[in-house]
Amino acid sequence: xxxxxxxxxxxxAVVVAIRDGxxxxxxxxxxxQLAGLPFGPFDPGGHRTFELALRAFVTAQTRFDLGxxxxxxxxxxxxxxxxxxxxxxxDGGAKRVISVGYLALTPQAVDTxxxxxxxxxxxxxxxxxDWREGRPAALAAIExxxxxxxxxxxxxxxxxxxxxALDGSPWNEERVLERYELLYEAGLxxxxxxxxxxxxxxxxxxxxxxxxxxxxxxxxxATALSRLRGKLKYRxxxxxxxxxxxxLSALQRAVEAIAGVPLHKxxxxxxxxxxxxVEGLGRLDADTGGRPAELHRFRRELLSARPVSGLSLPLLRx
Amino acid sequence: xxxxxxxxxxxxAVVVAIRDGxxxxxxxxxxxQLAGLPFGPFDPGGHRTFELALRAFVTAQTRFDLGxxxxxxxxxxxxxxxxxxxxxxxDGGAKRVISVGYLALTPQAVDTxxxxxxxxxxxxxxxxxDWREGRPAALAAIExxxxxxxxxxxxxxxxxxxxxALDGSPWNEERVLERYELLYEAGLxxxxxxxxxxxxxxxxxxxxxxxxxxxxxxxxxATALSRLRGKLKYRxxxxxxxxxxxxLSALQRAVEAIAGVPLHKxxxxxxxxxxxxVEGLGRLDADTGGRPAELHRFRRELLSARPVSGLSLPLLRx
DNA sequence: TCAAAAGTGTTATCCTTACACCCATGT
DNA sequence: ACATGGGTGTAAGGATAACACTTTTGA
Numbered sequence: 025x026x027x028x029x030x031x032x033x034x035x036x037a038v039v040v041a042i043r044d045g046x047x048x049x050x051x052x053x054x055x056x057q058l059a060g061l062p063f064g065p066f067d068p069g070g071h072r073t074f075e076l077a078l079r080a081f082v083t084a085q086t087r088f089d090l091g092x093x094x095x096x097x098x099x100x101x102x103x104x105x106x107x108x109x110x111x112x113x114x115d116g117g118a119k120r121v122i123s124v125g126y127l128a129l130t131p132q133a134v135d136t137x138x139x140x141x142x143x144x145x146x147x148x149x150x151x152x153x154d155w156r157e158g159r160p161a162a163l164a165a166i167e168x169x170x171x172x173x174x175x176x177x178x179x180x181x182x183x184x185x186x187x188x189a190l191d192g193s194p195w196n197e198e199r200v201l202e203r204y205e206l207l208y209e210a211g212l213x214x215x216x217x218x219x220x221x222x223x224x225x226x227x228x229x230x231x232x233x234x235x236x237x238x239x240x241x242x243x244x245x246a247t248a249l250s251r252l253r254g255k256l257k258y259r260x261x262x263x264x265x266x267x268x269x270x271x272l273s274a275l276q277r278a279v280e281a282i283a284g285v286p287l288h289k290x291x292x293x294x295x296x297x298x299x300x301x302v303e304g305l306g307r308l309d310a311d312t313g314g315r316p317a318e319l320h321r322f323r324r325e326l327l328s329a330r331p332v333s334g335l336s337l338p339l340l341r342x
Numbered sequence: 343x344x345x346x347x348x349x350x351x352x353x354x355a356v357v358v359a360i361r362d363g364x365x366x367x368x369x370x371x372x373x374x375q376l377a378g379l380p381f382g383p384f385d386p387g388g389h390r391t392f393e394l395a396l397r398a399f400v401t402a403q404t405r406f407d408l409g410x411x412x413x414x415x416x417x418x419x420x421x422x423x424x425x426x427x428x429x430x431x432x433d434g435g436a437k438r439v440i441s442v443g444y445l446a447l448t449p450q451a452v453d454t455x456x457x458x459x460x461x462x463x464x465x466x467x468x469x470x471x472d473w474r475e476g477r478p479a480a481l482a483a484i485e486x487x488x489x490x491x492x493x494x495x496x497x498x499x500x501x502x503x504x505x506x507a508l509d510g511s512p513w514n515e516e517r518v519l520e521r522y523e524l525l526y527e528a529g530l531x532x533x534x535x536x537x538x539x540x541x542x543x544x545x546x547x548x549x550x551x552x553x554x555x556x557x558x559x560x561x562x563x564a565t566a567l568s569r570l571r572g573k574l575k576y577r578x579x580x581x582x583x584x585x586x587x588x589x590l591s592a593l594q595r596a597v598e599a600i601a602g603v604p605l606h607k608x609x610x611x612x613x614x615x616x617x618x619x620v621e622g623l624g625r626l627d628a629d630t631g632g633r634p635a636e637l638h639r640f641r642r643e644l645l646s647a648r649p650v651s652g653l654s655l656p657l658l659r660x
Numbered sequence: 661t662c663a664a665a666a667g668t669g670t671t672a673t674c675c676t677t678a679c680a681c682c683c684a685t686g687t
Numbered sequence: 688a689c690a691t692g693g694g695t696g697t698a699a700g701g702a703t704a705a706c707a708c709t710t711t712t713g714a
Contacts (some may be wrong), residue, residue, distance in 0.1 A: 288677080288678085290678095291676070291677065291678085294675095294676090295675095295676090298675085310685080310686095312685085313685090313686080314684075314685065314686080315683065315684040315685050315686095316684070316685065336675095336676085338676075338677075339677095341678095
């Protein structure tokens with residue numbers, strides 16, 4: 025018997041913006057269903073590159089033009105793509121879906137009037153990732169379940185400790201994907217039981233574990249957050265999320281929103297200054313609630329003048 | 343008319359090892375043809391994950407077992423996959439080939455007896471990337487061609503300067519892929535004219551530009567080198583390339599081979615010491631040519647005990 | 661005894677961290 | 688006047704870069 029299996033390539037976009045000091049993501053949520061990422065099939069006949077295809081269908085689906093775009097990862101595991109709508113090309117064969125995830129950054133969370141499309145705060149899907157107000161309550165809620173999973177396996181326990189900052193381990197904000205994968209492996213993420221065709225467990229922890237998404241979209245979202253948090257430090261990507269003119273506090277809040285940790289104000293500014301990444305505009309923003317703040321701009325011209333790294337993250341210990 | 347186009351997914355592996363102080367890559371080179379990477383089709387019906395598929399066919403093709411493996415990037419541009427052998431699944435339709443590149447690291451460049459398979463020094467494909475002996479002669483050879491390409495475009499000139507360390511710009515060893523892409527865009531890489539169906543230009547520069555590979559394999563190789571050079575600094579990946587016991591000089595030579603820059607001996611050692619990444623074994627290696635060196639081992643157990651970063655690269659200015 | 665490579669000491673400088681305090685505006 | 692956020696000075700400690708020198712082997 026001939027193997028009838030074929031492949032369909034799906035493209036998903038994690039579109040990120042900053043809104044009211046929070047990191048938000050563009051989601052598509054049909055009435056009463058789980059949220060998903062903007063998603064579309066890649067047409068091997070028509071599209072010249074993945075990126076062009078991605079830009080085209082995100083615009084079509086959300087009426088939204090993408091700016092900065094980068095590829096994240098290609099996911100091909102069998103069994104983690106179950107509930108995807110059939111992307112059918114009409115031949116009725118069993119198709120294996122491969123999904124290529126992309127990260128896109130935009131300076132404004134423009135509200136689109138596209139149906140079912142909405143910006144959602146990142147923390148909704150990963151409540152335990154937000155340490156801006158100190159150790160999140162969600163983590164305390166998950167901790168017993170993690171220890172339960174680790175049981176008497178020293179390897180499991182070590183991994184849980186390291187990733188979730190248990191027993192005094194330091195928090196490493198970059199390891200979003202590894203944390204999500206552990207939760208999936210431990211059967212704590214609702215997606216895990218769903219992919220196995222079982223009923224959901226751990227209902228009580230639902231709020232602490234974060235909202236699930238269709239297909240493997242939450243995994244792609246975790247990949248995006250990991251990548252972005254890492255990249256902050258070695259490339260000036262935050263500025264892709266800022267308007268032309270911004271205050272230093274707004275910049276700091278944006279970095280904090282992405283990294284999910286509180287930063288030390290003066291050390292953050294000193295690092296900025298030393299790197300000569302921004303430049304004061306002389307104009308003031310009076311809507312700050314206190315003393316008006318000077319507006320700054322990113323010296324984009326640096327990018328073609330010299331190698332330019334990202335920002336250091338001087339932590340504020342609470 | 344119905345679009346008959348389908349997709350085939352190809353997996354390629356960049357398998358890296360250290361041999362005689364040089365970084366080498368596993369290549370497949372049928373008699374009289376260009377070199378390529380170990381490569382195979384992904385079977386959507388049979389393979390559960392990409393990684394399993396990759397391990398299986400690399401072993402089949404080169405009789406070689408992979409250790410550390412990570413995904414690099416998925417390439418899907420039309421027109422850069424021209425000379426790939428037909429991966430035919432027998433339906434005769436025009437298939438679009440998508441290639442997923444992987445990076446694999448191994449501690450020993452085991453010679454396999456598989457036909458057409460050989461280890462090749464990395465510098466053979468990228469002669470201008472090796473700065474261990476100072477600014478490489480290959481760069482001086484390419485420089486006029488780069489300036490020629492830049493012409494009177496300030497953007498092109500700025501990019502060339504930044505990437506190829508012209509006019510006093512510092513060398514950034516990580517940007518291997520960007521450099522290769524510029525050479526491709528400039529029509530200097532032989533692959534560029536080939537993909538356009540034209541005759542090769544720049545024969546005179548051939549040695550300085552490096553040996554071309556089939557399909558987009560040199561692009562995948564450049565991606566691998568970029569990733570590996572970057573990763574050196576924030577993950578202890580070098581140790582995946584070392585045997586159980588090694589001397590500190592051998593470790594330094596391995597790092598230098600990958601990064602392509604000379605390092606400052608004592609500062610390199612001090613950084614190692616501070617990080618407590620390695621541990622002396624008390625045993626000596628007498629085959630060093632001079633005073634015997636103490637053997638060390640990587641404290642692998644650290645990986646599950648605390649977050650562990652890579653090595654700093656204290657440059658030795660010549 | 662000399663070449664070759666291993667291994668160590670020390671200083672100046674810069675960056676990071678961690679303090680605490682003053683400034684300009686709206687209410 | 689006081690609350691609110693904007694913006695600054697400075698000193699201690701640690702990391703890095705740069706210098707040159709001693710040690711142990713084989714030929």
